[in-house]
Amino acid sequence: MTCLKPEGILPGETGAGGGDFNAFGAMQPRSPSEAPKDKRNGASVKANDVAPGGAYLPNYNMLTPNMRSPEYVQMSTAAAITLGIMPGKMYRCGCTRCLNLLLTYPEGCRANCAYCGLARHREAERDYADRNFIRVDWPAVPMDQVIDIVANDGEATPFHRMCISMITHPGSDADTVTVMRNWRERITHDIMPVSILSNPTTMTRGDVRALHDLGADIFTVALDAATPELFDRTRGRGVNSPHSWKKYWEILNDARDIFGAQKFGAHIIVGMGETEHDVLTLVQQLVDLGGHSHMFCFFPEKGSLMDHLPATPRDQWRRVQLARYLIDYYGVRVDQMSFDEEGRVSDFGLAAGELDTVIDAGIAFRTSGCPGKFAEDISACDRPYGDSPPSDIASYPFQPVKKDITKIRRQLKL
Helix, strand or coil: CECCCCCCCCCCCCCCCCCCCCCHHHCCCCCCCCCCHHHHHHHHHHHHCCCCCCCECCCCCCCCCCCCCCCEEEECHHHHHHHCCCCCEECCECCCCEEEEEECCCCCCCCCCCCCCCCHHHHHCCCHHHCCECCECCCEEEHHHHHHHHHHHHHHCCCCEEEEECCCCCCHHHHHHHHHHHHHHHCCCCCCCEEEECCHHHCCHHHHHHHHHCCCCEEEEEEECCCHHHHHHHHCHHHCCCCCHHHHHHHHHHHHHHHCCCCEEEEEEECCCCCHHHHHHHHHHHHHHCCEEEEEECCCCCCCCCCCCCCCCHHHHHHHHHHHHHHHHCCCCHHHCEECCCCCEEECCCCHHHHHHHHHHCHHHECCCCECCCCCCCECCCCCCCCCCHHHCCCECCCCCHHHHHHHHHHHCC
């Protein structure tokens, strides 16, 4: 068993629209269709009502058990391999250092984000627990079993951090609290700090406060889109989804107030139609607020409303990766950088020798996310191959070596 999936989609030399970036006008999602009534809200899973029995590995040839949080959670394939739930190995890296947990319900996520494999429009084709997400399957496991394994491992755990990912579901807020409370009863912050990947659409400031008071360490908001227009097209009214840019920023600001500096952040996907100037201006805004950005390279998730569109060209991605690292960790400001007429970075605002040092260190090109136990700029959430195939790595889940840096420089055209 491996966490790698055979896929033929690779980033090309040109992006959507023929340039070396994915232009807004060319990155239009398909229009979603509504599932038949007898397929909505997990109807087939609830009608069959198959009792779960231990861990469930996604299998399209059997009836999906009726599993529900907080008793059950899903986890990434990499986390399941690392935890010992399933056998397997990962290309060029030992294990993942983040225990990514995803709330799960037969009804699934009620949002309809254009780039997401978990989106509501997939109800007719696949049960929620069988849907792919960031390129991999997500086995479902009893939460008590997860806690038992981690508690028994204690300080020997391979994980540096646990993350609870919420979804858009009526039970998500209360069940996140339950999962967090049960976790903290047996596993201390010193053993494994906890991050929250929130669902702002259903949350209040009080919900943010409750998770902080239960011991959550970092709170993140998946803005994903870099501009309000792109957000609405991919996450809001444009795809019949309930999310709004205003509400997401409301909860992000609540997190800043409650969790404090360096303890909140936002996810951003690069290559969905924004310019490099757009996304780096957002990165600077987050830094000025006291937070961090966590970057993802757009990859056309199979089954999503954007699976017909091209992956982010590597030169676009590498420029943004490097510039984001300089803003987040090196003190360079976006207004010190230069951009061409298409909004592409033309100068990183750093002397050539210093820039070479940053590039050769390789950390800028690793997966970005909440920190682990090595350093503030090395993510625990390494998401192996979540945004690219291993044949052309976007976010390195391990430390790039000389041959990787040579390839990165070629992609940067430096």
